[in-house]
Amino acid sequence: MSIKRDNVGDYYLYLTCEDCEPSEKLRLTGNEAGADFGSKTFLTLSDGTKIESPEFYRQSLNAVRSANKALSRKQYLSNGWFRAKRHLSRVHKDIANRRRDWFFKLALRLVRKYDRIAIETLNLEGMKRLWGRKISDIAFGEFALILQWTCAKYGKTLLKAGRWTATTKPCSDCGYHNKTLTLSDRRWTCPECGSHHDRDVNAAINILRVGVPWT
Numbered sequence: 512m513s514i515k516r517d518n519v520g521d522y523y524l525y526l527t528c529e530d531c532e533p534s535e536k537l538r539l540t541g542n543e544a545g546a547d548f549g550s551k552t553f554l555t556l557s558d559g560t561k562i563e564s565p566e567f568y569r570q571s572l573n574a575v576r577s578a579n580k581a582l583s584r585k586q587y588l589s590n591g592w593f594r595a596k597r598h599l600s601r602v603h604k605d606i607a608n609r610r611r612d613w614f615f616k617l618a619l620r621l622v623r624k625y626d627r628i629a630i631e632t633l634n635l636e637g638m639k640r641l642w643g644r645k646i647s648d649i650a651f652g653e654f655a656l657i658l659q660w661t662c663a664k665y666g667k668t669l670l671k672a673g674r675w676t677a678t679t680k681p682c683s684d685c686g687y688h689n690k691t692l693t694l695s696d697r698r699w700t701c702p703e704c705g706s707h708h709d710r711d712v713n714a715a716i717n718i719l720r721v722g723v724p725w726t
């Protein structure tokens with residue numbers, strides 16, 4: 512057990528627990544889903560479900576911007592500057608807390624509905640060095656870890672699709688590789704079998720298909 516204090520002055524009590532057995536197994540539902548991650552639509556599932564990024568993402572950007580502005584108006588290392596800096600840290604921290612809270616709720620919602628959930632893996636080792644990374648990648652890395660933890664806790668299975676496996680371009684109906692697909696093509700029709708695809712749902716189906724248990 513240890514006690515830590517962060518830069519905003521909040522205290523945390525850390526407890527570790529060796530018991531890794533699922534603590535509260537959920538009833539199996541027979542459902543499974545692949546999940547494609549995006550920055551506007553946070554997750555698109557292979558059954559067509561779309562989970563939008565919460566509104567507070569955008570709201571919080573404004574809060575960060577105004578806290579940054581306030582800091583820049585203070586004289587460097589003055590009392591007011593330290594106060595503004597503390598406020599900025601607080602704003603960042605509140606956002607991180609709300610985001611994490613939303614992630615835990617979303618993860619729980621998913622494990623209640625699905626027995627097996629497939630996601631694309633990011634390089635999680637690389638996630639530890641956050642510098643220069645897009646905030647959406649960092650958020651997804653955090654969500655992946657929370658989902659992994661939630662699956663383990665409730666006796667469900669997380670599957671991973673290697674990040675270099677093609678999941679966007681192959682047609683999920685016939686396997687035709689659509690080399691001409693660009694980022695702006697949200698919908699497309701397979702020239703081989705004629706299937707109409709939502710880009711993200713098609714990717715989510717492929718992710719589920721190639722997913723293997725997370726180790």
Ligand SMILES: [Zn+2]
Nearest residue numbers: 682685701704
């Ligand atoms: Zn096809």
